[in-house]
Amino acid sequence: xxxxxxxxxxxxxxxxxxxxxxxxxxxxxxxxxxxxxxxxxxxxxxxxxxxxxxxxxxxxxxxxxxxxxxxxxxxxxxxxxxxxxxxxxxxxxxxxxxxxxxxxxxxxxxxxxxxxxxxxxxxxxxxxxxxxxxxxxxxxxxxxxxxxxxxxxxxxxxxxxxxxxxxxxxxxxxxxxxxxxxxxxxxxxxxxxxxx
Amino acid sequence: xxxxxxxxxxxxxxxxxxxxxxxxxxxxxxxxxxxxxxxxxxxxxxxxxxxxxxxxxxxxxxxxxxxxxxxxxxxxxxxxxxxxxxxxxxxxxxxxxxxxxxxxxxxxxxxxxxxxxxxxxxxxxxxxxxxxxxxxxxxxxxxxxxxxxxxxxxxxxxxxxxxxxxxxxxxxxxxxxxxxxxxxxxxxxxxxxxxxxxxxxxxxxxx
Numbered sequence: 001x002x003x004x005x006x007x008x009x010x011x012x013x014x015x016x017x018x019x020x021x022x023x024x025x026x027x028x029x030x031x032x033x034x035x036x037x038x039x040x041x042x043x044x045x046x047x048x049x050x051x052x053x054x055x056x057x058x059x060x061x062x063x064x065x066x067x068x069x070x071x072x073x074x075x076x077x078x079x080x081x082x083x084x085x086x087x088x089x090x091x092x093x094x095x096x097x098x099x100x101x102x103x104x105x106x107x108x109x110x111x112x113x114x115x116x117x118x119x120x121x122x123x124x125x126x127x128x129x130x131x132x133x134x135x136x137x138x139x140x141x142x143x144x145x146x147x148x149x150x151x152x153x154x155x156x157x158x159x160x161x162x163x164x165x166x167x168x169x170x171x172x173x174x175x176x177x178x179x180x181x182x183x184x185x186x187x188x189x190x191x192x193x194x195x196x
Numbered sequence: 197x198x199x200x201x202x203x204x205x206x207x208x209x210x211x212x213x214x215x216x217x218x219x220x221x222x223x224x225x226x227x228x229x230x231x232x233x234x235x236x237x238x239x240x241x242x243x244x245x246x247x248x249x250x251x252x253x254x255x256x257x258x259x260x261x262x263x264x265x266x267x268x269x270x271x272x273x274x275x276x277x278x279x280x281x282x283x284x285x286x287x288x289x290x291x292x293x294x295x296x297x298x299x300x301x302x303x304x305x306x307x308x309x310x311x312x313x314x315x316x317x318x319x320x321x322x323x324x325x326x327x328x329x330x331x332x333x334x335x336x337x338x339x340x341x342x343x344x345x346x347x348x349x350x351x352x353x354x355x356x357x358x359x360x361x362x363x364x365x366x367x368x369x370x371x372x373x374x375x376x377x378x379x380x381x382x383x384x385x386x387x388x389x390x391x392x393x394x395x396x397x398x399x400x401x402x403x
Contacts, residue, residue, distance in 0.1 A: 061207065
């Protein structure tokens, strides 16, 4: 059965249409959870607001559980799911750059569009910066190519590397998430902020 | 109840369940016995020898003949461009890509149609598509396609049309001249099944 597009149950175009609607829903959820405020995202780094961590981690473990159960029921073929190829060097550098950008800008790419959509000037500036970065990278790509392609690891899965089943790793992930949420809630009580 | 406790209450048991079940070994699209019986009863797996002869003459690139007899039988005679997958090694991993695909029309044949039918039934049960059976097998193929009998004078026109087609097909396919390796210096090399890499279409995407 699934995944729908690689198995050609739905066409590529239908896939894009669905992605469009899911994208709108995603933006709506972001906005209604208050993610269009850059203080919300910055809050995770200062400890006064862990909503971002909770929302995205809950999203990730829900998705993970959903896929594992759908695979168990034979509804989706996990071999056909797209896994981002890992280029270790660029993953680390990219992570640092993105993280620094998150703290400084107070937005992630998704929330910056949310902010821009409701007319926030900082959101628009962030989007402009995002495009500058994208074009800047694209036009100077030959300079980076070697570093960008370095340490290619294929499409490894943590569970495979650790030699455990996907399900067991899923359970550990859930426990880790719950633990993190507890720490985050403790931090929220410890570093409260009145108005933001 | 606090949201975090509520979340933990639901999600940890689900995690335990998924950690406890064995990893997915389910073959998807497996047919039920009922569905298989229905398909076998309707004879959807059969391809008529005339259709196969036509495809061979037209050199239809989507046609792939699969000889399910033993390698010895295959070596002594096989149909043009046929590959050999003995019934006993049908489930071997190296043939999965050949049997489970959607680019070719695989046609199994054996001397009669029993072994070919068994091969079809096994692959169908695994959920593979595009596998068929040469109706009547090699015996019918020899008797009727490669050496067609002229119909009697009183036969309907269709019989004559069929005969004409078979006669020309037999000429094109070298009827009567059996490809044999026995005692022949120019032995026809057994065609190896093509080794195809899994060409699974992956979606591109990212964050």
